[in-house]
Ligand SMILES: Nc1ncnc2c1ncn2[C@@H]1O[C@H](COP(=O)(O)OP(=O)(O)OP(=O)(O)O)[C@@H](O)[C@H]1O
């Protein structure tokens with residue numbers, strides 16, 4: 001017995017939607033088209049599978065329809081020596097129609113499956129856990145996404161560097177077994193649990209892999225920047241944050257973040273939960289299309305500043321240095337984006353030094 005591939009139900013559901021939309025758009029000839037489609041139902045199903053297989057392998061939505069149709073044509077012609085000419089002619093005559101359907105299916109599959117996503121967040125919030133009740137004057141920002149590798153540590157780390165530069169008293173907390181942020185901030189020091197690292201004049205860092213270290217946050221910091229472990233979806237261990245920033249860069253980082261939305265608590269005076277579009281320009285058409293589509297749908301608010309995809313980030317991290325040190329040009333787009341991003345966080349939380357004399361002076365730095 002021939003096994004049905006896992007993508008078959010998704011492919012066929014997309015085919016039905018695309019056919020229905022097509023018939024809606026061609027209302028006058030709908031009945032004749034419907035009869036035509038019924039006549040070649042088996043072929044259309046094969047076409048939808050062929051499209052789905054390619055889309056799910058991450059191929060570009062621009063090339064998938066052509067490749068899927070070519071593959072279908074070849075397999076049909078190979079199978080029928082007697083009717084080869086007749087079938088070839090048939091494909092040629094229907095080429096435009098089949099391409100239109102294949103394109104529709106590819107786009108449908110590349111868009112996030114909106115109906116399967118949870119509804120937009122409800123306003124109900126759990127009460128503050130008493131063991132997570134830090135000094136109220138602090139603003140807690142947590143970088144979180146259930147999906148790994150979306151840029152949490154990268155964004156948290158660069159925000160720390162700018163907090164130091166602007167003289168904003170900050171505690172950087174790594175509630176992440178990997179402790180990457182601590183390694184980057186200390187330029188490779190061995191991370192030790194609960195130790196407080198002096199990163200600069202204004203920023204300290206704490207590695208606390210098991211829990212949000214409320215008990216250690218009694219200093220006079222204005223800002224707490226938390227880098228969470230992606231694998232953590234236990235609400236009790238998640239901090240109660242004034243601002244949640246969820247970096248997204250592809251379809252999966254976006255979808256996974258939706259699964260844990262409810263676990264992210266925001267106090268009444270908090271700002272909320274936002275997607276941060278990181279690595280803009282990254283990935284194939286499929287990811288780009290899905291991310292932009294989801295952003296437009298406003299399933300989650302998107303942070304107003306996004307960050308470009310830049311090779312310099314990868315190069316810099318290898319040396320525990322900021323991305324702008326490794327950008328090819330001075331005043332690069334990645335530097336502008338990361339600075340604008342950090343500034344937008346500081347301004348939103350009103351932690352910018354108010355007066356000029358609050359800013360660190362040259363003498364301070366020496
Ligand atoms: N804007 C960007 N441009 C290019 N590469 C980026 C960018 N942001 C992050 N990256 C790269 O993506 C990878 C993952 O980034 P990062 O470690 O910050 O993600 P993470 O969410 O903290 O991952 P984890 O879940 O493993 O903690 C890294 O290799 C990093 O260099």
Ligand SMILES: [Mg+2]
Nearest residue numbers: 152153176180
């Ligand atoms: Mg990380």
